[in-house]
Amino acid sequence: MLQIENLSVRLGRRPILQDVSLTTRAGEVLAVCGANGAGKSTLLKAVLQEHPAQGTIRLNGRDLASCRPHTLAALRAVVPQDTEIAFGFTLGEIVAMGRQAGSAAHETEIDALALAAVGLQGREGEDVRTLSGGERQRGHLARALAQVWHPVGPEGPCWLMLDEPVSSLDLGQQLKVMQLARGFADAGGGVIAVMHDLNLSAMFADRLAFLVDGHLAALGPPDSVLQEPLLSRAYDCHVALNRLPATGPWLLPQTCTLRGD
Amino acid sequence: MTALSSSRATAPGQASSAPERGTDTHPSLGERAKGISRLPLSLARPARHLSLNLALTALVVAASVLSLTMGAAGLGLGDLLHAATGAGLSPRDEVVLYDIRLPRLAMGLIVGAALAVSGVLLQGLFRNPLADPGIVGVSAGAGFGAVVALVLGGLLPLGLAQALGSWLVPLAAGLGGWATTLLLYRVATTGQRTDIAIMLLAGIALSALTGAATGVLTYLADDRQLRDLTFWSMGSLAGATWTKLAAALPLMGAALILAPRLARGLNALALGEAQANHLGIDVQHLKRLAILSAAAATGAAVAASGGIGFIGLVVPHLLRQAQGPDHRRLIPHAALLGAGLLVLADLVSRTIVAPAELPIGILTALFGAPVFLWMLMNGKLRGR
Ligand SMILES: Nc1ncnc2c1ncn2[C@@H]1O[C@H](COP(=O)(O)OP(=O)(O)O)[C@@H](O)[C@H]1O
Ligand SMILES: [Mg+2]
Numbered sequence: 001m002l003q004i005e006n007l008s009v010r011l012g013r014r015p016i017l018q019d020v021s022l023t024t025r026a027g028e029v030l031a032v033c034g035a036n037g038a039g040k041s042t043l044l045k046a047v048l049q050e051h052p053a054q055g056t057i058r059l060n061g062r063d064l065a066s067c068r069p070h071t072l073a074a075l076r077a078v079v080p081q082d083t084e085i086a087f088g089f090t091l092g093e094i095v096a097m098g099r100q101a102g103s104a105a106h107e108t109e110i111d112a113l114a115l116a117a118v119g120l121q122g123r124e125g126e127d128v129r130t131l132s133g134g135e136r137q138r139g140h141l142a143r144a145l146a147q148v149w150h151p152v153g154p155e156g157p158c159w160l161m162l163d164e165p166v167s168s169l170d171l172g173q174q175l176k177v178m179q180l181a182r183g184f185a186d187a188g189g190g191v192i193a194v195m196h197d198l199n200l201s202a203m204f205a206d207r208l209a210f211l212v213d214g215h216l217a218a219l220g221p222p223d224s225v226l227q228e229p230l231l232s233r234a235y236d237c238h239v240a241l242n243r244l245p246a247t248g249p250w251l252l253p254q255t256c257t258l259r260g261d
Numbered sequence: 262m263t264a265l266s267s268s269r270a271t272a273p274g275q276a277s278s279a280p281e282r283g284t285d286t287h288p289s290l291g292e293r294a295k296g297i298s299r300l301p302l303s304l305a306r307p308a309r310h311l312s313l314n315l316a317l318t319a320l321v322v323a324a325s326v327l328s329l330t331m332g333a334a335g336l337g338l339g340d341l342l343h344a345a346t347g348a349g350l351s352p353r354d355e356v357v358l359y360d361i362r363l364p365r366l367a368m369g370l371i372v373g374a375a376l377a378v379s380g381v382l383l384q385g386l387f388r389n390p391l392a393d394p395g396i397v398g399v400s401a402g403a404g405f406g407a408v409v410a411l412v413l414g415g416l417l418p419l420g421l422a423q424a425l426g427s428w429l430v431p432l433a434a435g436l437g438g439w440a441t442t443l444l445l446y447r448v449a450t451t452g453q454r455t456d457i458a459i460m461l462l463a464g465i466a467l468s469a470l471t472g473a474a475t476g477v478l479t480y481l482a483d484d485r486q487l488r489d490l491t492f493w494s495m496g497s498l499a500g501a502t503w504t505k506l507a508a509a510l511p512l513m514g515a516a517l518i519l520a521p522r523l524a525r526g527l528n529a530l531a532l533g534e535a536q537a538n539h540l541g542i543d544v545q546h547l548k549r550l551a552i553l554s555a556a557a558a559t560g561a562a563v564a565a566s567g568g569i570g571f572i573g574l575v576v577p578h579l580l581r582q583a584q585g586p587d588h589r590r591l592i593p594h595a596a597l598l599g600a601g602l603l604v605l606a607d608l609v610s611r612t613i614v615a616p617a618e619l620p621i622g623i624l625t626a627l628f629g630a631p632v633f634l635w636m637l638m639n640g641k642l643r644g645r
Contacts, residue, residue, distance in 0.1 A: 050535050073541025086388035086531040087586035097529055101540040147540070 001025050002047070002159065002190060007055035009039075009046050016042045017053070020216045022209055026157030029181055029191040031201035033225075034211035035234050040194040041081055043211065044163050047192070048078060060156040073101040076159035077144035081167070081194070083136065085128050091115065091139050092124030098143035103153040114146040115139075117180060119173070133168045141165060141177060151189030160184055162193040166200065178204040198226060203247045210234070222249050313584055317594055320601035321370070328366050328608045329358070332615075336362070360502075368501035368509070369607045370600040372566050375513040375558035377599025378520050380573020381591055382555040383442070385527030386548060387450065387460060390581065391636065393574035394559040397445055397460060398467030399438045400570070403556070403563040404494070405471035406437020411489055412482045427508035435512050435560030441467050442552045493567050497620050498607050501565070509565035516558035517596060523551055524588035531586070569622050571629020572599050578636060 002024050009017040017039045024030040032040045046053040049064060057064045059075060077098060085094070095111045104110055115121050118138040123131075128139060141162070148158035160181060166174040174197070181191045182204050195201045201208055202222035210218040210225050212234050218225040226249045231239045238254040330338050336357050344350050344358060376394065383392040383399065394400045410433035414422060417429075425432065445467060449460035479490060493500075526547040529537035538544050562569070576599045580591055603621075610621040 045535075048535070048539060050538075069538050069543050070541035073539065076539075078536065078539040080536065083536075084533050087390065087581065089528075089531055089586055093528075093585070093587060094532070097532070097540060100525070101529070 001058070001060060001157075002192070003056075003058040004047065005056045005058075007043070007046055007053055007057065009042050009051050009053045011042070011051065015214060017046065017211075017214045020055075020211075020214075022216060022219055024190060024192065024207070026152075026159075026188055026190040027185055028206045029185045029193065029204055030207050030209060031193055031195040031205035032209045032211065033195055033198060033201055034217075035236075038211040038234070039214040040211055041163055042214075043209075044161055044192065044194055048161065059159065070101075071155075073147065074103040074153060074158075075148075075155055076161055077102065077147035079137070079140045079144045079160075079162045079165055081163040083140050088127045088129070090124060091120060091126050091128055091131070091142075094128055094139065094143050095124070095146050098145070098147035099149070102147035102149065103155070103158075104149050107149070110146050110149045114142040114149065117145055118142045119176065134170065134173060137165070137168050138173065138177070141180070145180070145184075148184075148189065151184050151187040157189055159190045159192065162191070164194050164196060167196065174200060198231075199250055202226060202249045202251075226251060310584060310590060313594065317597035317601065321597055321604075324601045324604040324608070325366055325370070328369065328604050329362050331608060331612055332357075332362065364503050364506055365498050365501040365607070366604060368506050368565060369498050369604040371506075371510065371513050371517075372498070372562045372569065373572060373599040373601070373603025374517060374596035375562045375599075376569060376572040376603070377576035377595040378517060378592055379555040379558040379562070381577045381588065381595045382520060382523065382527070382551045382558075383573070384577055385523075385530060385588055386446070386551045386555070388531060388533075389460065390578055391574070391633070392460065393571065393633075394438070394555065395568065395570035396574065396633070397464035398471065399441050399445070399556065399559050400563050400568055401468040401471040401475075402441025403434040403438035403560040404568060405475050406440075406560065407431075407434040407493070407564045408475045408478050408490060409433055409437070411493070412478045412486050427504055428511070431509050431512050431561040431564040433560075434564035435557045437471070438560040438563070439553065439556035441471065442556050446548070446552065497610075497618065497622075498566050499611070499618060505565055509561040512557040512561035516554035516561075519550060519554045520558075520592050520596075521589070523547060523554070524592055527551065527588040528586075567622065569603070569625055571625045571633065572603060574636075575625075575629045575632050576602065578632060 004023070005021050007017060007020045008015065020043060022030075032043060034040050042051060045051045047057055047064075059067070059072070064072070092111060092115070095114055096108075099105060099107070099110050099114070111124065112121065115124055118141050120135065120138055120142060123135075128136060131139060144160060144162070148160060151158055162181065165181070166177050169177060178200055181193060185191045185206075193205070195205070198208075205222065207220055208218070208222055208225040209216060210230060212230075217234070218227075218230055226241065228239060228241060231251070235253070237256040240252045240254050242250045242252070244250050326338070326341070329341055330336060336354050340350060340354055340358075350358065379399075380393050383394060383397065384390050386392070387397075394403075407430050410430045414429055414433075417425075422429065445460065445463050448463045449456055479487065482490060526537065526542045526544075529540040529542045530544070530547065532540070534544050537547070559573075576595050577591060580594050580598060584590055584594065603625075606624045607621050610619045610624050613619060
């Protein structure tokens with residue numbers, strides 16, 4: 001269980017996140033949505049202790065502030081929005097780095113399985129910097145998967161924390177990655193994913209946390225969060241809302257209103 | 262499909278959603294073609310590492326034997342075998358072997374290893390292959406520390422000076438190197454990344470500053486100290502004695518023993534500080550230890566042999582080409598290659614213009630500086 005209580009983040013002088021409280025359980029995919037600059041990455045980074053924050057965060061019942069890095073590494077794996085890498089590390093080497101940080105450090109066969117899971121089988125010898133943007137993003141996802149390969153580890157459920165994991169992927173890869181996240185949660189892990197694509201969020205997430213200007217504006221199942229007033233306020237455009245019987249809400253942006261109109 | 266079925270056994274949730282090969286429509290053809298042109302390194306690497314290990318060990322052994330058997334005094338391989346089997350040497354040969362060549366060899370080995378490993382550590386810390394202790398000013402800082410100790414050491418309370426004894430100079434050099442590294446890191450690195458231009462410029466500024474301060478100190482030095490300074494600043498292994506080795510060994514030895522423990526952390530650090538932390542590395546601790554051991558190794562090496570540049574740049578660069586950037590292998594291999602190369606360079610420096618000696622720093626710069634320029638030209642500046 002991940003419990004976030006009264007989380008506030010200030011960067012510089014500006015409050016970026018204000019008083020966000022939410023709880024997500026293992027088995028759930030939680031999509032964090034909102035406009036550009038709403039504070040989604042900041043929320044994730046605060047949970048990852050990359051930003052100083054007020055409030056308390058508990059992961060599997062432990063106060064994060066008192067956990068050491070290697071304890072946390074066995075519990076949660078991260079794919080950041082922007083990745084960088086120095087030197088010519090290969091795909092196989094970074095996936096092994098993930099595995100060695102997790103609780104299945106010695107199960108070397110995981111590397112190939114994780115690469116296959118993101119469709120990069122046989123590519124382990126390639127320099128990460130020469131991959132295409134989407135391949136690199138999937139490579140880092142494979143690294144994260146290898147780190148928490150067993151969704152339920154010796155210390156309880158594990159967590160995948162993904163910042164826009166499908167932002168540079170093609171249509172098919174987006175679905176595959178979301179299926180991986182779904183499968184991870186169905187097997188007992190927890191997933192928090194910052195998402196821009198509301199349709200994918202509605203298809204794969206159990207709940208959406210919707211941020212507007214650093215506030216948690218809505219939290220709940222896709223049906224209840226994806227409502228016209230909230231969306232037009234957040235995105236400043238009109239949205240046509242539909243429902244597909246199989247996957248739930250489905251929406252299409254319609255007209256844009258310029259701010260100040 | 263074997264990969265998929267075994268993944269089902271280990272991680273049911275993921276296996277159910279792993280891509281089916283039959284319906285797998287990626288990567289695009291262009292990307293596939295790109296993959297084909299690259300070596301499947303996963304198979305090549307283990308075999309390569311074994312042969313690299315053997316080659317490097319052979320290099321060190323060969324360089325050592327050559328260094329013991331070549332030189333002005335006619336002490337050959339046969340004499341060496343005699344000595345090794347316990348048979349006697351002439352008194353003169355004994356002095357040459359035990360008091361001149363052996364300490365010089367030992368010093369060359371350990372200084373070469375220390376400089377190369379300290380290059381690896383700095384490069385891992387700054388996430389850039391151009392961070393060489395000489396180039397970024399760490400050696401100059403260490404040199405300044407050494408000069409302070411040589412010139413002002415007499416001002417220390419007698420008890421302290423006696424307690425430190427011959428360790429005073431290497432310790433002061435280590436302290437100087439540590440202070441410059443710390444300052445350099447503050448200036449050039451902001452949280453996530455190192456600005457390479459700033460790192461190199463800061464290196465220039467730090468070298469200039471410590472160089473100027475060193476110059477001021479030479480004015481304060483008396484004649485005897487000045488002689489020490491000149492001799493030392495030429496950068497040579499010529500003055501190597503067992504006493505000097507004993508003074509320099511603890512710091513270099515400690516750094517060389519500590520360095521391999523930092524390897525996994527430095528690997529993770531290549532992904533940035535935040536990701537290294539998420540991979541379970543205590544990043545602050547790692548940086549502290551890397552800076553300390555790089556400074557200790559550079560400091561003791563500089564104190565023992567003056568300014569020998571580019572070993573820390575060229576050795577890791579060559580090895581990354583040959584074996585990849587994994588620090589778990591890079592660090593021990595760099596120690597071996599650095600040791601072997603410096604002993605060879607020393608051998609050349611004392612035989613090429615015999616009976617005179619070419620300062621070894623000139624030789625290493627002659628080979629190292631072009632490599633540095635070549636790395637700059639090939640876009641190595643961007644951390645590649
Ligand atoms: N390190 C920082 N310093 C100051 N402001 C920041 C910093 N990081 C993010 N911000 C600001 O916080 C706001 C939210 O950023 P972010 O959480 O990255 O947005 P998003 O929801 O698009 O992921 C943005 O307006 C951004 O300018
Ligand atoms: Mg973001």
